[in-house]
Every structure is written in structure tokens, then in C-alpha cells.
Amino acid sequence: MLTTITRFGLFLVILLATGISTRGQNPLSVSPPEKNNSPQAELASFSIDSRLQINLFADESMGIANPICFRWDPRGRLWVLCTWAYPQLKPGTKPDDKLIILEDTDGDGKADKISTFADGLNMPTGFALGHGGAYIGNGRDLIHVKDTNGNGKADQKEILFTGFGTGDTHQNINSFAWTPGGELLFCQGLHCFSRVETPWGIRRLDEHGSWRLRPLRRQLHSYRRTSGGGNPWGFAFGDWGEPFIKSNGGEVSELLPSMVHTDHIAGGYWGGAMQIGATKIKSMAINIVDSPHLPKDLQGDFLIAGYFARNIARLRPSTDGAGHKLTTLAPLLTSSHNAFRPVDLNIGPDGALYVADWFNPIIGHYQASLRHPNRDKDHGRIWRISAKGNPLLKPPSLAKMKVLELCEQLGAPLRRTRKLAKLRLMDLPKLEVITAIRKWINGLKPDDPRLEHKLFEAIGVFESHEVVNLSLLKRLLAAKDHRARAYATRVIGRWHHLLEDPLALLENSATDKHSRVRLEAIVSASDIREADSIIIAAQATDGPKDRFIDFAFTQAVHALATHWKPALMAGNLQFNQSSHLLRVVSTIGGNEVAEVIRQKLASEKLKPEEITKLIALLAGIGNSADAGLALKIGIDKPEVLLALTDSARVRSLKAPADAVRLISPALGSQDNTIRIEAIRLSGLWALNEHSATITSIATDRPENLPLRLAAIKALGSMSDPAIIKTLEKLTALETPPTIRAGAIGSLATRDVKRAASLTASLLTKVEAKEIEPLLSALLQRTRGTDELVATLATETISADTAKLMLRWLNSTGRNEPKLTELLNKIIGLKVTTQKYNPDYVAELAKEALNEGDAVNGKKIFQLPIISCTACHAVDGIEGTVTTLKGPNLTALAAGLPVDIIIESVLWPDRQIKEGYQATTVLTKDGRVLNGFAHSEDKTVLRIRDLTTGKIATLQIDNIKQRTKGVTVMPPQLTANLTRTELRDLIKYLSTLETVKKPKS
Template sequence: TKDDVVVFLGGTDMVRAQRSGHLEALLTSEFRNDVPRFRDLSWEADTVFALGTEIDRWRSGGFRGIKGLGNLETQLVNLKATVVIVQLGKNEAFAGVEGVGKFVEASDKLFGRLRGEDRQLIVLSPTPFENAVDSLYPDLRKRNVDLKRYVNALRVTANDHQALFVDLFNDAEETFTSNGLHVAPDQHASFALKIAAALGIEREDGFDALGDLLFSVREKHRLWFDYWRPANWKCLFGDDNRRVFSIGNQKNIPSIRDERDQIPGLIDAAELNVAAVAKGLAKPRIAKQIPLPPPTPAVSEEEELKEFRPADGFKVNLFVSEKLGVENPLTMRWDAEGRMYVACTWTYPHLKPGEIPNDKIILLTDTDGDGQADLSTVFADGLNIPTGLEIANGGVYVGQSTDLLFLRDKDGDGVADERKVVLSGFGTGDTHQAMNSFTWSPGGELFFCQGDGIESRVETPWGVSSLYQAGVYRLRPGRLELHGLLDDFMGPGNPWGVVFDDWGQSLVVDGAGGVSYLTPASIPAKHRLRLGRIGNPGGYCGVEMLNGRNMPESMRGQFVINDFKSNTVKRFELQPDGSGFKLDWCEPVLKSSHRKFRPVDIRMGPDGAIYVADFYNNIICHQDDYFRDPTRDLHHGRIWRVTYKKNPLAPKPAFAKASTGQLLDMLKAPERWTRQQAKFELSKRRVSLVSDMADRWVRRMNTNEPNYSRNLFEALALCATAEVPSQQLIKRALASDDHRVRAYAARIAGRWHDRLANTYELLELAANDSHPQVRLEAILSCGQISHTSAVQLAAQSVTRHSRDKWIDYAFTQAVRHQERFWMDGLTEGTLDFADDTDSMLAVFERGGSSKMLSRLMALAKSEKIKPDGLPGIYKGIASLGGPAELRQIFEPDFHLSTTSQEAAW
């Protein structure tokens, strides 16, 4: 009808459908004389149980007197919504048939809220699960049996609420997805046409005549998204809403709140343009690039260089500056050719009203090998505060805004011509805490961080992965598995760096809270248990391990860490401490007396030198400096190169031209960068043969070689990078004389648990190892596999061997995270502690003794309990309970059967 306001709700498919604009353009064109308006409230990982527009912190209620947007009903009323189009059910179907009942109840409640008094409701079913193009992704088609039940439930519930139901599941002929789950980018037009056809809208010419309208719709949606789902929500409506960044207190310097208030006017103007374009009365309005403020005063590169004080034996030179386009550098990495990629931002800390983000990745080449860049190319632009950057698989991974992107240069001209969204739904509640500090593990996992102002909810083919507040993400790109570690601020509050030692043990550093040993937190548990730190606080941003032939031998294996507050690159080393480490500080590698030197990233380059990204700014606090402080520097940036004068630099490897044998020998290189690139290159070559190739390479070695353990580790890490399990290498590594290799083997055995023949036996060996770090890794693996008895194995490890705080941390999280498996095992009788009372008590205590006792008492009286499960239940009650519980289970009236009574006795 005239002047309808149509609201969209749904998960990732709806988010991307709105971003593509195809469905909205079709509806706008069809009803152009009625001038409808469209509002998007969709959010990645939305379900009938929880909607991002409602549950994201502070959105509904605000904080400290600053009102939020209100609940769903309030938002719909304020938008004057008359029509709601909703698509949900696919994420919920991962719960299987057991979840249908709760789904029906929740969808009934949600549809009632959406209908309100007189709104029209249109319910879109999910599309079917499909087989992914990548064989390492799960085949989701087997879930369609369950999904059909959810679709049928949606149909019935929609009918109950007099809603129009659009069936996109049954008789689906087209292939819409590439990952088996989400509508592929090149299918959004077809997807929109299919929905429109179900609504009675047919367009034989598709989008041939709608190019201008599609452009205008996308522009309007961009403005709406920046208003309704803005970055820095924490500063707008959250617990930072009264700090200088949010309120401002100087004339002519707007606050973030002032600027947000300007966006509705821009949306109104964009909608007028959409309406005019739909009627053929106007052309699309193209947003103008907002000019940067004039440069602030800065010292020259030569003057800044004079103020450095490097450690004895080191020298510093400028690698690149703003003269080659490097301004406000955030992070840097190198491709296999040795070219540097630098992510630069002019958008930070926030988009201006109406601004189209245009942050860039600059590609730099040192053509003559003199340690200075002399060729600069814009590899990618149009980015929005790209705080994460890593390179592998023939392209560049970029973290920006809500998206993890993959950029590829297909024609070799140094410019990205392919851009795809790998995953989306990452939080932007605070732009200086968004996903950052990308780094590869030795086994090809991508680790990155987020701070306490961020909430991420990401749909993957394995289900929804969420990370609430501060934590660390672990992505296995080959399988698209995403795990949130340290969920809900269990560790650092604003982490900006993950680093691995040469044996895969990991640390995470905090912008305010110090250094933490990350490995014990490798289980993606939701049980909130604080992780202690091993290093004192500082302004840390970026961390790296010193390695390679150029570094002094005494420093190899030590770590360098940026402290942007003190204008220093600090240094520390680790000392073994039980299953973990303790930290000792050493003399800094680099100091500066220049206050604008702000080291924010640090990496070992291909040549073995240390590279330091200098953000070059006098503004260092996100919340306590003015939002648009005129002294914020947007025109300068430097990258410094630090070398040790007495040692040679590393030669430049030729990965692409190297033979397989040469690449394998590169795994022996002293430079970690070379080893990592060799693993990536080998992973691209006949992947199916990687396992045999690595095993043969190791078997040809003399086990008495000085670096045999190192090479065995790299061979196993190669197979992990390629996602090709090797039973033989795991066994060989578990038999190593070096506990560090055995520990890594225990980790990889857990990672490959669903693809190895005898994971339990392998972990049993590691769980009883003589070294505590190996046992720690075994417990961590037990906490991440679905084997019913894995928790028993972990418990035996802690009850039969010495333990420390790191082992206790890992064991607690293993018990909590795997509770759904071992409780089912108790109920069904497949988990039998027999006479191992110590292990049983250890599990129940870490599971929460009082809570466990209540659950066991309830289970004993449940009809669901199988006879084989009764003995274990009563053993638990006898171990945890007191006189009252013991009296109760021996009373005849307590039992539902004589079998139960006999089991109690």
C-alpha cells in the first residue's frame, strides 16, 4: 500500500541480500508509485530465539542515562513498520530434530511480536543445505532431513499468524551456495527473482533495466547501515558513552553522537533519489569523497631517525614513509615474492557522515634490495579500517568492519581484482578493538584478536561461532572452522597480538593488561574462567619472535613487543615453568625520544630484519581523545627496518620455481617466514600427496641429526597446514625424545580426531607422558573431541600425574566444554569410571560439585536413564553426596524400577 515501511529480518543470507540490493530493487520498482521505504534489521547468526538488533549489548537499554533503541517492538513502532519480511530457521536446524519443539514455541512468540496489531508478515523459508565446492567443508545435505522439519514448522506457524509463507526449500532446483550454507554472491540476483516470483512479481528481463535503481538502493542501504548498526556502538550507547570521544567538550569539535545525528537527513535524501530513479525521473546520486583535513606538523624521517636508540649492535633505517603512500599504517605482511603489503587507514576512528570508506592496502617492492622500498602500488582500496592482514592461498586475508575478506590479484598487475567475503558477523562496537593482529600458527591456522567492546556472531558450515567481548579467534581456513577462545573477557581486555614460539606454544598480548600464556585457553569453552598473565601491563600492540640468521644467537627465540605508550620496542624471553612458562624482561631492542613514534605492528621480514610499523601520531587513546581532534595525524606514517650489523641477512627464496625437494629443505631454514611460505607452497602442490611426501622426507633423515626434532615438527606442521592427516607422523612425533615435538603431536592428534583411526589411543599415550606440557596438550585435545570417554582420559591424566595451574585451567575447561558428551555417556552407560573413583570425582568437582549432585539425583529418577547408566550415576551420588542423599537413594519410593534399586545397592 501507499507509503509502506518494509522491515527485513534474518541471518547472514538476509544481511547479504540487503547489501546486494537486488530484492529491494525489485520491490521498489514493482511498487514505485506507492513509494515504499525499506529498513534492514537483519544480523548475522540471527535466530527465532535471539535477534542481533535486540541482544547486542546496550542496543535495547543503553547505559548510564543514554537510551538505546529499545526492544524489537519499540524499534518496529519507531520505524513505523507496516510489513515485515523475515527469513530464519537455518541456523536453528543445526540443533537437529531435538530442537524442533523449542523452535516452534520461539517462532510462534516471535511472529506474534512481528505482527503486532496489524502488520503484514511475510515468512521466507530457508534454502536447502547443499554440498560445498570444497571437500574439506562438511557435507550439509544430510541436515536437510532436519531442515525440512523446521520448514514445515515455519509453514504451520506462519499460517497460524495469517502470514504469507514463501517456500524456498522444496523443489529447489538451482544451486545457490558455494560453502553449502550461504547464498553465493553471484546468486543474489537469482535468489531475489525467486522470492519476487513467489510474491507474484515476474520480470522476464531480470535486472537488465534496473542498474541505476540497484546503485541507488545500495547507496541508501549503506547510509542506513552506518546509522542503525554503527561502529563504535560502545562509545555511542555503551559503557564508554560519557568519555571525551563520545561527548566532546570543545566548540567546533563534534562528538560521535553529533555526527550520527546527521545521518537520518542523508538517508531521507537518498530515499528521495531512489524513488525518483525508480520512476525514471533522475539518475543515481554519487557520494562525493570527503576531503581530509590539512596535514599536521611532523618531523622529517631523517629527524625522527636521529631520535632512535637501538640496542647494541643494531642499526635502524627507514624502509618506507608517507612519500610512497604509507599513511597511518596498521599492519604489514609479505607475499612469497617478498613484497610488503601495508594496511593504511584514513577512516579511523570512524566514518564521517555519508563518507564512503576508502582505506587502502599498499603494495611495496624493494626492487634493488637495498632495504628501502622504491615502488608503491595501491593493491586494494575501498576498505573500512583494515585492522587485520595476512597472506596465504594465493591471496590476502583482510579483517575490516564486520567482514573477513579474501583479496586476490588474478592477472599479476599488483592490484586485487577479486574480492570475496569469507565470513561475516564480526563485531564493530569499538573500532580500536575490532578483529586485529592476524597471524598464522605453525600449522596454518589464522589467529586474530578482538577487544571487550566487540561481540561477534558468525555463521559457518559447522554452526554459529560466537565470541562475546574480548577474546581470540582461531580459524582453520581450509575447513572454515572458526573457534572463539577466551570468550567473555576471560583473558586480555584489548588483545593486540598473538605469537607462537618455534614449537607452537602461544602467547597473547594486551593493549593494557600484559602478556598471557594462551595455549591453556585453546578450548573454545564458554565457562568463564579467568586466565592469568605472565607479563606486566603496558601499551602493547604487536608481538613477534626473534628468529633467523641475522639476529644475534643469544636473542633467537626471544620476543619483541611494541609499547606504543612509551615509544619503545621491548624484549622478553620465556623460561620453562611446569607445563607453561614464566617471563623475564630484557633490554629493549629500540627506544625513541620522539613522542609521535607509535609502534603498532612488528614482524620479522623475509630478509631476517625486524620491521616496525609506526602509526606516527600524538593521539593514542581511543576513548579519551576528541573524536575529531584537529591534531590527529592523517598524513604520515613510517615503517622502520632494524638489523643486526654483525650477521648476514637471509637470501631471497624462489618458492614458485623451487622443486618439491627444495621446498622441503626450506623447512630447515632458520627463518620462520621462509618455513611458513614453504609450507603454503607445498600445500598447493598435489595436496593428496603431502602426507606421504612429508613422511618420506622425515624417514630419510638421521634421527641423531642436531635438528631432527625441529624437522619432524615442521613435517607435522606441513600436514596440518595442508589439512592432510598423517597417522605415521603423529606416531613418530609422539615417540620423539623432545617433549616439545610430543606436545605438538598431542595437539594435532586432537585437531585431526575426526580423521584419524585411533585418536583415543594416541591421546592416551600423551596423557600419561612424563612431561607436563605434553599432558597439558593431551588434556586440551580431550576437551575438543566428541569421544565419550575423552573426559575420563583427561581426568586420569590429572589424577595420576603432577599438575599445575595451567593443567588445572585446561582440565576445568575440558570438563565444562565437553559436558554434553560425558553426561550423555553417563546416562547411556557408555562412560564407565568403574573403580576409578579419583577420576570420577575430579570430573564432577571441575563440573561444579553442587550442580553435578543435583543433576545426578535428577537423572537417577529420570525415565530417560538407561539401565547401563545407573551404576555410574549412583557412584557419582555416593561420591559427592552426604547422608541426606544416601538415605534418599536407599528408600524404595525413590526408584522407578527394581533395576534402579539394585543398581543403588
């Protein structure tokens, strides 16, 4: 399930190359059909935990094909959503995808009855049963269909909402799941841009994220970047309603911290900050095992449908602060059949695990034509995994139960029983249900060990009917089990519009001893769009914090900003502690709150540590006058000077009027941390009056090395003509290598031509390991590359030096055509650019697959001259890069056919993996940065610089030029390989397909 290619030319190429990419290779994304596609052949391909057995529950002989997902109903029937149109409807054809019902009437573990509930659907990607029918994601529409005359087929269709994005078929709204409180969650993918009209206004969601629907209110909420990958697909809930989300990559994420409605994106573009574990390669859907029929050690484990790896992955959860973490275990099942595509999995009424098998040798969108003839439209299977020797479960007859009996099932030991009982209760008349659930609660025994859990289930029934039960809510808020308190805290946010004082109810949760409850308090407070909600959120951060609480708090501060900022400005917002104000304002910043800090500093009696924090905060967001105040009060505080340095660098904060005098004491401080920041600040503000002092530090050999480096960098911003001579002297061979490189970088800001000349001279004299820092220092300046090329045209360097330089260029992802051409010439290589040719690709693919030597190809992969391991990791190869500059290639061939692998190697700009499009930035102050955009807002771009490996923060106003979407893999990287070497390298890459077997 990858993104549909958008370049028509490449689409045609793939059409032409189809025959090549599907012969001689067995990638997990695109492969030729098996000779035997019978259920028996597929059954024989399974490797499964020795305690388990598998049988076919249903297949295409009954009329199902390409099942996307399935759900059980209270009658024990399996509803399966099937599509024949996917992934693209043929022109002139009418869509007729179906929602099918399967039944096992004789209990033998095989379906024997089939009926169609709804047809005429157009590539539906998800559904949920509820409110007398089914909610279905049908392209851009969310529809509800129901059977009004009792004949078992939908005869009423209502379009509830329209306007959901349809950027790519598999990214359409999907993964419908009911929360414990009767809210409907679903997802959308990376290229979807939704604009949905609701009774509550237009609801928007750009790119990947999740939706929450409260059906009775027709109220939609959207949440951005809720999963760690670009295409979320799958939800699961723990026993106490803990929500988890799956991407269609490997990632599993904690959902709760992301359920804060804001446009702010925390944790980077892909939103992976809340990841708690992952499968090795792409997978989807989650089922948390809760079935006494299955082995005991499986209980509570996360089972995941590995549609790429053709397996059922298994991960084990454990608590991690306010959230969780997952440990990867051996898969439950693997298959060698190339069409086995598990896409959904659920525990059935008999306690067995049921698996929806999409059954298709092709699943990639851009690896093969959307209308490739090998895309299977005829097959689809449901498999049933049971435990050998263990008795099957006998489910209660939920469909026949009266309301009070259904309420009693809320105390059942199995999660699926409780869930289906609530599904029925949600469908029944409100008055009847609320009367019965109150009666059931009143009959519960105080000494029942599961009392609090039963109350948790009960409040979900009230939620699903939008009925407030304040006494039950307060009872759960005071529960002994923190999980009950946590869920009750969530309910406050849901019911806030119906509660007299929801923030008062949240106060205890915000100070709860358990971090999970405090996390819920932050998220719940974000739902209450009032200024004082931020007080609760800030209070909840007082206890032990972790990444989950920090993430949710950051999002809540942004979500509530339009409420708390005006109140703060008007003096109508009073935090319980000064530290809370600091925490909030330091999270979001902004000049508009600077005045509040000034007033607080002037009017309140503060502790010394509070003054320092406020001054540092003011230094981070204030103006030049504030910088002067910060220097007066905090000149001896490292955190204050650091805040000023960051402001000067990122915000271009100007020096205060008396900066030269104010900063002088810090330059002579006994604390080197203070001295370093004072030196940096002097350089950023170009305080030329201090150039003599800073020059003496830079040239003083006994001085601390970081101190000298800071001084050398600061000199590059000062105008004293003598500084150039000083910097030239510091490039001498007798100086330490780091000082030498620092001097080159600083000199390049003043005289890049001279810096290039000195660099060229040094390249022939220094040790090999010293070449990289010299190049890094020079080439990160505007015109650094051009001046070096011009100098090397007349200077002589050895072929070995040129090789080392070329290797560094390749390893840092720098595309410098002129310098590369010159270095190749010095080495003695005649490099010609191979123009793209599909016939050449076909020929090389065939040769690599039939004649290539993977063992030799692995050796070539590790050759320093092509620098593969400088950017790409492969499990089992020592010395591969730990900070990735390119995708992990361990399972490369699992997702890409050989022709696409060849394109990626020879013409890297044709195949750039999502998330690895580089950004090159030229700043107005002469810096050149090349790397991956980490995050961006209206004022700041954060980029992971591939040269330094660090996150660089750039003011948008300081960007002169920006190039997006380029590859960091240099062209012509393999141009010097022989045909045999290239063939062997491609062969090796085509074998990188890692799938573990289950333990026997």
C-alpha cells in the first residue's frame, strides 16, 4: 500500500517494464502469480506456532474477493467488506463493491451461508456496524446504510458527510472503530485533504490523521499526524479504553496524546513522536488478544496484520510512564505464498483468531500499473487460527437478550463480549437502556473485585446515548484503580458542555499521583475551549513527566492559545504558580506575552530561581530593550545568555544600546559556559569593540578548546581587518585540526576565496581524517564550492585525496556536479552519465537476476568509494550508519521490484522514498544547509543538516533560496563500477528481504 505515482512518464515506464519486474524475483510488493493459487496450496505455505492450527473459514468459492476488513456482529455473523474495483475503476464500468455477511450455521469453523447486505459501493475502505446498520467509508462520503424491512439487505442509504479527501485509494477514510464510549474513530492518509461540512461548521484535515465522530450529535473532530507513518490504518483499545493506532508502515503509536485538536504539528512532519513500537516492515491493523481459547502467553499481546511481510506479527506491551512500549516477538504465522496478504484480524465468537486475506501478488501502487493484469480480482479468503487441544468458547446469545441481560454482560470476562453487548445497547431506545443500566449499577455489590471495571463499562453506555451521569462520573474519578480515574477524566472532556463546572472536576485529575491520569487531564482540558483550561493543563505537568505528557501539553498549549493568550494579556488569567506560566509561555513563545513577563518581573516578589527563569524566557521572546534587561539581571546566568544567543541567531534579535558594556563582565567570567555564550553573543551582535579580547582568546593555546572555537567563529562576524590575518595564522599545520577547520569556516564568512585557497593547500598536507572537517567548514558557505573548484583547477592534489573528498561528498548527500566532475578527472575516471532507458533497465534486471553474484554484490555495497553504508543501514552489516540519511535497506526487495531498485541506484532522482526528500537552503547570511525538513511553522524551519547531523533552526525571513524534494543520493555514484560489479550489486540488493519465521 504505497502512494500512487504522480509522474505520467514513470507510469508508462512501469507499464513497459512490468514483465521484467515480476520475473526471477519475489518481492513482497510486486510478484508474479503463483502457479497454484488454491486454498490448499496457500494452506501448505503457512508456518505457524506449533500450538496452533489454521483452517479456511471462507474463500472466493462463496463469492468474496479482496476483503478489506471485517467485523463481527452480536449474532455471531462475520461482515466482510469486499472490493472488485480497487485500486482504480475502469472507465465505463459501474462500481459494485459489496458488504457481505458470512455465517457458520453448524459451528464447524467454516462459513456455510453468505448474503449481501449492501452493494453498489465504490472502493469502500472501512466500515463499522451500529445504529441499526453500517457506517461505510465510500470514497469522499461517509454513508450509513440500514435494512428497514427486515429482508437482510440494506434499503436505506444516508450520506452523513461528504468532502473527505481521496488523494489515493488506500488513503481514503478507513479503519472504523468504536471507542468504549460510542465515538466512531476512523483515519485518512497522507495525500488526503478533507473539507467536510457538518452542523458544527466546516471540519478540515490536511494529510494524514484521524477523525472522531459523535454520531448522535453529528459532531466531527479531526486530529493531525496521529500515527507514526503517513497512512494510519487501524485502532485498538485496551481493557480500560487505552487507545492505540497503527500506521500502514511499521509503527504502532500511543493515540491519546495526539487527540488534541490543533493545526500545530509536534514531533516532526511524520508525527512519529508517540511511536511505542513497530514491525520490521509495513503492516496494518491491531488486535489485542483476549481469548482463553488461545495460549495463555498470547493474552494481551498485539497481533498485527503483516500484509507486506506476509505474516501475523506479534508485539508485547508494557507500561512506560504515562504510556506504553512494545517488545517485538517472533511472528505468530508466516507464509511463503506470494498472494497471502493479511489486512485485518479479529477474535471470533468461538475464541479463535480470524484473519482477512486480501490475496494478491501485487499491492504496490507505484511499483506496478494500477491496472496490471496480475492484480488479483477474483480471490479472497478468511482464515481461522485455533489452539490445538483447547476447547472453543461458547458465546452468549447477545442478539436474543433483553436490555437488562445485555447490561449484565458488561461484567463478562471477555472484552469482545462486553464490546458487542455495548454495540447492541447503543442501538436500543435510550430510555429503555438508561433505565436498565441504572438498575444494573444499583445492583452491583460493593465488594465485587471487578466493580470499578464494571462502572467503567457502564459509563460508556451513558456516553453512547449522550446522557450525563454525574454521580457515576464522580464515583469513577475517586476510584482506587488509576485506570478508572484516567478514563473518567477523559469523559469530563466529552461531557464538558453539559457539566456545570468541568474544570473543577478536572482539578484532582491534574494533580493525580499517576501520570496516566494527568495525561488524560491535559487532553481533556484541551477539549474545553476556555482560557482557564490551560491552568489545568499546566498543573498536570507538575508531577513526573515523560514524552507522552510533554507532547500532549505542547499540543494543548497551541490548541488553547486563542483563549488563554487574550486572557493573559488582559490580566484575566492567574496561574497557580509562576512556574506554570513559564511552562506555558516557553512552550509557545510570542512577543505578545513579553509584556506580561515584564509586568511580573516588576510587580511581584519572586524567588531568585523564578527571576532567572522569567528573564531567560523574556530573553527568548522579547525585544532589544528586553535583551538589555536580561544582560543587567542575568549576565552571570548561563541559561539567560543561552536564550539571548538563540534569539540573536534564530530571531535576529538586535543588540541593546549598551550591549558592549553590559556583556564585558561575562567575557572575563571564571565560568567557561558563561564566557562561551558571551563570546557567541558578541559575534552574533558584531560587537567589534570586543574583537581584541576575543582574538586573544582565539589565539591563546592554553585556553579551553570549546572556548577558542567559539571565539574563532565570533571573529568571522567582526569587521577588524586584522582578523583575517589572525584567522589565516590559525589554519597553520601546527594548530589542532578542529581549530584549523574552525578558522577556515570563519574566514569563509569574510573572504571565501582566501578560505578556499588555504583549504586546497591544506588538503595535500593534512591526515585523511582531517579532510572532512575542512570541507564541511568551507562548503557550508555561499560560493564555497565554486571557489574551491576554481582553486583546484590550478592547485595539485593527489588522486587519493580526491577519492577521500569524493567519498565525503557522497556520504553527506551533497550534490556538487562541478566539484565531482573535477575530482573524477583528478582520480583519472571518465564518468559518463547513463541516460534513462527502459530497455537498459530490462536488460540489466534480467542479467542481475539470472547471473548476478549476491555475495560479491554485498562486498561492492560496502566499498568506500560508493559510500552506500555511509547513508543506508542493513541489518547484519557492521559499520553501517546509525543516523540514517537514506532508507534502511534491510527489507528493500520486500517492497521494490528489481527494475525500481535499478532506477533508485542509477537515477536516484526518479525514485525518492517518502520522507527522504531533501531540502537545500541558502540563507541571507551566506550559509548553505542540506538535509531533511524536520518541522516548520509560519516563522521557523527546522532542518536536520546532513553535514553536521544536527537540527538547525532557521528563521523563514532569513532564507534566501530553498529547493525542496531533491534526492540526497548523488548521481553517477555507481558510474565507475564495471558491468559485472553493477550486476552483482543489483543482485545483492534484490535479495534484501527479511521475514522471520514463528517459533515452533
